[in-house]
């Protein structure tokens with residue numbers, strides 16, 4: 566045990582296992598507010614989230630506001646409006662949101678609504694459910710007053726038509742900072758960075774944690790395919806007593822190991838956020854070594870005390886960090902393969 570907090574976490578776990586009743590752990594010292602999010606485009610999301618937190622706002626409002634930024638970014642083809650479509654040309658969006666009181670909401674395979682994260686928030690607030698999908702999610706969004714819109718932009722439409730010439734389904738993660746769009750030096754039509762998710766985690770001035778995750782999923786996916794991002798425990802998990810985690814990359818691999826839940830549970834057992842992300846990634850690498858060689862999965866974690874961890878299978882995963890010292894840090898994560 567490297568710290569008193571880790572010792573406390575481990576003690577609580579042991580007590581829970583032996584059936585002793587233990588009061589929920591609360592912050593020993595007031596945490597410093599912080600926002601972290603996946604990829605370089607997380608910088609802009611963090612800044613908007615930070616404005617909410619600086620005003621004394623709730624972490625849940627902060628992560629929702631932050632997630633809306635890439636959803637509205639017309640240059641971002643992997644989140645929200647302008648996201649690349651499925652193989653039949655439909656833009657379908659996945660999102661989830663969760664706070665530190667186990668309140669959560671999610672939507673999957675949602676079409677025609679530009680801000681799925683806000684629909685996920687309404688699921689959390691207005692329904693007895695956790696997740697709505699497809700036509701039902703759209704019906705709910707329209708009933709809630711969200712406008713029905715065409716999300717396929719001319720640029721995404723052109724990329725899809727280029728992809729139709731080869732129709733090769735090949736996940737290509739954003740592997741270089743500040744590049745999203747066509748893979749540099751590639752001559753293959755439709756050879757684009759075809760998946761990247763915004764996962765954002767925040768700790769506010771009151772020490773409250775929340776997280777949000779939003780994506781258009783894997784470009785050229787099968788119609789109806791849903792990834793990890795809207796699944797609580799896979800793409801996002803928050804436990805107010807321990808910490809929060811989110812993921813990016815090939816969602817099928819994250820769903821298989823309940824990735825974000827695993828990261829938080831490893832933290833509960835005493836691992837630091839960094840070691841927890843490493844172990845969750847290495848489980849994928851160990852269980853599926855051949856598959857893991859060619860695909861990307863990255864985890865980002867934030868403890869209740871404000872410690873951050875990040876790790877990915879492949880190099881190239883970066884995360885954005887915003888705190889009192891600096892609002893626009895981009896930090897490369899370590900990886901299993903160099």
Ligand code: SD4
Nearest residue numbers: 760761762782792814816
């Ligand atoms: C998915 N995890 O739908 C998302 C896509 C992604 O980096 O994050 N790519 O599987």
